Amino acid sequence: MTMRKDIYSLPAARLVALAAAALLAGCALGPDYAGPPDAAPNAARGGQFVRAGADANAAMPSNRWWEGLNDPLLNSLVQRALEANPNLGVARARLLQSRAALGLEQANAAPTVGASALAAHARLPPLNLSGSSSSSSSPTSVNLYNLGFDATWEIDLFGAHRRAVQAAGASAQAAEASLADVQVSLAAEVANAYINLRDRQQRLALGEQSVKAQEDMLKLTGQRVERGTASSLDQIRIQNQLDGTRADLVPLQAERDAYLNQLATLLGQEPGALDGELAAAAPVPLPPSQVAVGDPTSLLRRRPDVRSAERTLAADTAKIGQAEAARYPSLKLFGVIGLGGTHPSDLTRLDDFAAIGAPMLSWNFLDFGRAKARVTQAERVRDEAEMKYRQAVLEALRDAEDSLSRFRYGRVTVATVARTKASADRALELARQRYAAGTGTLIEVLDTTRQQLSAQQNLLQAEANLTRSFVGIQKALGLGWSPEPT
Incomplete structure (x- = not known):
């Protein structure tokens, strides 16, 4: 039940009645x-993805x-990364913080109970009760012992x-989705x-x-130059192509080392820790011929960032109340109970x-619009969360459609x-045969070699791009997470 009626103008009797009704009915202000x-x-x-091709089906995908x-x-x-990555540790720590905040709010609704104990000795100066200028009274010593209990409940x-x-609670669920x-x-x-x-290893x-x-x-070619069947120009051309191929390997080697370091860091280890394990080159894994993608409705229920945004909206809505x-x-x-006196036996x-x-009733009814401004601020925060x-x-949805299209x-x-x-493979083989038979030139062989190497590199890159897609x-489907135990 929601109560949003402005009660500033209500008489005191009606205000008390409204408060009692709200308490009994379990009502709360705000939407x-x-x-x-x-x-x-x-x-x-429950429609289908617009950009899904014949290689994508509506079966439920595997997490x-x-x-x-x-x-x-x-x-x-x-x-191993899901077990040891530091960023996951940060997200888990934030989740535990949000759960602790939830426990604190739940505890705030319960009474606060405290206890105190006192043992004091006081020496008082002589008391002049008659009002005369002189007094023969001696100083007074007083002992005080007290044991008390107090309780407060709002x-x-x-x-x-x-x-x-x-x-x-909604913020804790948003933290779970963020994890x-x-x-x-x-x-x-x-x-x-x-x-x-x-x-990079394949290339x-x-x-x-x-x-x-x-x-x-x-x-x-050097041997043919010595025999006079080839020119020094042919030798220089091959040397230039060899130097160019060697130069192309240098950035690939640097990128290979960078990805080795990245993988080690993602697994929560120092750079170089996985070099031995991943040193042997292996082909790029290829995706299956058919990919299960489900439907847009299941995507929106599953994607953690959407769930986090929805739970944040719920939390901001409650903050208006x-x-x-x-x-x-x-x-x-307020309640206080005390035992005590001037002797320990009094306890x-x-x-x-x-x-x-x-009971204590307090009401800051004249705040010149501060409380109302806070309500307006909370409503605008909620509007932002909705957007x-x-x-x-x-x-x-766009991520999913773009990924399917790619x-x-x-x-x-x-x-x-x-x-x-x-x-390119067939062209290179023919060029080599022609050159060996003397009917082709070295330039043809070098050109077809470059073309064949480029075609091989392009195929490796296309396969890697396909797997990355x-x-x-x-x-984009929001797969790869498992719920954290509460």
């Missing part, structure tokens, strides 16, 4: 959260999507504590770093093979005690580049 707005009506109707690449080493790296008249608990979002990003980042590493191996072939050709309740009176109950006289019980939620939904056309690119590479789909 009740009714769920997030419908930011994507077409997706909510451990990296296992679909069939690379045991990648599986191990992702699992009655939640207008739901301030209830709204605080609602806000803290899940870190897991999603981490799994994708490990996979992309691994793909890039394997891509380095290809370049080293090309260097070896060019060195053999340079040696053969907190600000509303601060405008109205608060009622606190055992249970029938001789002092007790005080008092952020709408934006998160639209961004999530993946679909990435397959076309791989097929096209594979045909180009096959043609697959990873992008999984990240």
Whole structure:
């Protein structure tokens, strides 16, 4: 039940009656959260992704999507990163903070009980009770012993504590979703770093093979120059091509080392810790022929950033009620029980005690609009959270559609580049045969060698891009996280 009526103008009797009714009915000021707005009506109707191709189906995807690449080493790296990455530790610490804040708000609704004990000795000066200028009284010594208990309880008249608990609970759930979002990003980042590493290793191996072939050709050409069957210009051309190929390997070597360092850091280890484990080159893992993507509705339910934005909206909605309740009176109950006297034995006289019980009603009714301004501020914060939620939904859908489009056309690119590479292989073989038979020139061989090497490099790059697009789909779908135990 929601109460938003302005009660500043109500008589005192009606105000007390309203407070009692609110207490008995369990009402709270401010708007009740009714769920997030419908930011994507077409997706909510359970439609399909617009950019999904024939290689994407509506089956529910696996949360451990990296296992679909069939690379045991990648599986191990992702699992170890999810266990040891420092960023996950930061997110978990924030989650524990938010849960502690929730526990604090729940405890604030309960009474506060305290105890105190006192043992004091006082020496008082002589007392002149007759008013004369002289006194023969001697100083007085007094002992005082006291044992007391006190309790304070603020009655939640207008739901301030209830709204605080609602806000803290929603904030804790938002922190859980933020942790899940870190897991999603981490799994994708490990996979992309691994793909890039394997891509650079393959391209380095290809370049080293090309260097070896060019060195053999340079040696053969040198022998032909000595026999007079080739010119020194041919030798210089081969040497220039060899130097260029060697130069192309240098940035690839630096990138390979950088990805090794990145993987080690993602796993919470020092750079170089994985060099031995990942030193052997391996092919880039390729995605399956069919990719399960589900539907937009399940995407929006699953994506952690959307869930975090929705829970933040719920928390900010509850905070409006907190600000509303601060405008109205608060009622606190005080109670004190004390035992004591001038001797320690007085502490055992249970029938001789002092007790005080008092309610206190306070109301800051003349604050010149400060409380109302805080309510307005809370409402605008809630409006901002709603816009952020709408934006998160639209961004999530766009990420998914973009990833599906890149993946679909990435397959076309791989097929096209594979045909180009096959043609370059045949052209190089023919050029070598013609050159060996004396019907072709060395320039033809060098040109076709460069073209064949470029085609091989392009194919490796296209395959790596395709697998990265697959990873992008999984990240866009919000996969790769597991719930944290409460």
